[in-house]
Amino acid sequence: MPSSRFFRPLFTLSLAAALVSGCAWADDVKEIRIAVPDISAGPTPSGAGITDVLRDQQSLEKEFAKDGIKVRWDFFKGAGPAINEALANGQEDFAYLGDLPAIVGKASGLDTRLLSATARDIKLYLAVQPGSGITSLEALKGKRVAIFRGTATQLSFASALASRGLKESDYKVINLDYNAANTALVAKQIDATWAGAGLIALKAKGLAELPLTTVDLGGAGSVQTVLLGRGAFVDAHPDLTARLLKAQQPAVAWLRDEAHKQAYVDLVSRLASYPAAILATDAADQSFARIFDPQLDSSFTGNLQHSVDLALQARLIRKGFQVSSWAQPQYLNAALQTAPDATQASR
Structure with a gap:
């Protein structure tokens, strides 16, 4: 060689x-x-x-x-x-x-x-309904979560869950694009969604809480x-x-x-x-x-x-x-x- x-x-x-x-x-x-x-x-x-x-x-x-x-x-x-x-x-x-x-x-x-x-290391957020009391991925188990399947968001969610010993089957996952997921969360048709900075707009309007980000998970899910x-x-x-x-x-x-x-x-x-x-x-x-x-x-x-x-x-x-x-x-x-x-x- x-x-x-x-x-x-x-x-x-x-x-x-x-x-x-x-x-x-x-x-x-x-x-x-x-x-x-x-x-x-x-x-x-x-x-x-x-x-x-x-x-x-x-x-x-x-x-x-x-x-x-x-x-x-x-x-x-x-x-x-x-x-x-x-x-x-x-x-x-x-x-x-x-x-x-x-x-x-x-x-x-x-x-x-x-x-x-x-x-x-792009940061993603968990958005939940206001007043839900959900502050962790563990507390979200069994709930309806919207994820845009086939995108980086899906892998991010899987990585975030794995960091906490969880898996996608622990949730009722619904496939929605980002805009549809936001609409569904506001209409209370889902309990949570996992996505990027666009979710901050919902928080600013009082339509969602953002209890968790990938930073809180030590980068898992970025x-x-x-x-x-x-x-x-x-x-x-x-x-x-x-x-x-x-x-x-x-x-x-x-x-x-x-x-x-x-x-x-x-x-x-x-x-x-x-x-x-x-x-x-x-x-x-x-x-x-x-x-x-x-x-x-x-x-x-x-x-x-x-x-x-x-x-x-x-x-x-x-x-x-x-x-x-x-x-x-x-x-x-x-x-x-x-x-x-x-x-x-x-x-």
Whole structure:
């Protein structure tokens, strides 16, 4: 086996060769299609996180305009399951996804490449009816809980339960999307729901109590999000893949700068139709420099591997896999070498 001092130059050369050879196919691409789950509560779409920043700054559009390549953003109310179907049908080239749908797709045989972390340790909340007296997951046993199945929220709930020695079968779980779950909670058709910062709006109106978050569980149930590439596209166009990762990094650096936190809150509020005060409340005690670190480091891939193993244990997937064989960090690593601020913002 070659020593590392010889292997690294060879690896760098092999990637460079792939990028050069990929240029032969670049002229065939007229459009790059990117799928995003739509979390918006209003008429304009929003994916929050890096996707909203990229769209606002037109980072990808500017990068590929010189070649006459359009960037198409497709937002899916059906979230992860709908995006996996679109990837399987060759209708999308890249996808920004939460951990569970990304894992489900891979475990089901969908040929994707794990290209970048996009967020880590996203906080989720338990919302219950006001005056219910429910303050813990244990006290919720046997109650009606709405979960958006097939999304990262489902895996988050399973992880939160496992941390307390509980399982989904201890509850009457109902599959509802986020807006429907909020409506059902207000109408007292369910006892609780588990979701993201949008639940703060219900609390602000006195329509729900939020007795528990993933922070209270020591991080159990926090969500990771990723950038995936469709395998056939990445293999055929390594140059475009590398350019997309490189073009993403200035937006990542901007997002990770704590001085931009309020500007980010205002941006997502405008796009997603969420009150800015609610988003600010959620973001107040969180480090954007840490949450939006793009690196596929051992901490991130280790958490993903734990999620794969948990998804298998909870029967959310039928077959496990090794995250190390899924990840292709070479594109991100090359991008970070030319945009170091993306990994060092606010440190």
